[in-house]
Amino acid sequence: MAVSDLDYWTNTRAIAKEKLSLGVPFYGYGFGTGAPADINFKELVAQYPGSENTDQVTVAGGGIIYYNGIPTIKSKTTLALQNAGGIMIWQLMGDDSGSKSLLNTINDTINPAR
DSSP states (O other): OHHHHHHIIIIISOOOGGGOEEEEESEEEEESTTOOSEEEHHHHHHHSTTGGGSSEEEOTTSOEEEOOOHHHHHHHHHHHHHHSSEEEEEOGGGOOOGGGOHHHHHHHHHOTTO
8 A cells, every 4th residue: 555655646736756755663563352432563473472573463252453564664764765765653652662562663764774
């Protein structure tokens, strides 16, 4: 969806890519039985080990939480570097720390040699 949205705004609406930001979420939304309505990324990875490497988790009861994990954040950051002026983060306070930090993932993708 991010690819098609940036394509629309740059090619159909003729907005310069430097004026566009690609938003990334540091939270997830749950649907179905047993899933929370919303959850920040830090809580998600604490409750569901390994979830930082995927984009959805099935919870007890059969519900699903959808979010952007580390691989998707890397892909979206690369996309923003190529087709937008930057990244916008929704709810920075929801981030985890260390190797599971989405902000660190963004920074490492932008500056791989640090």
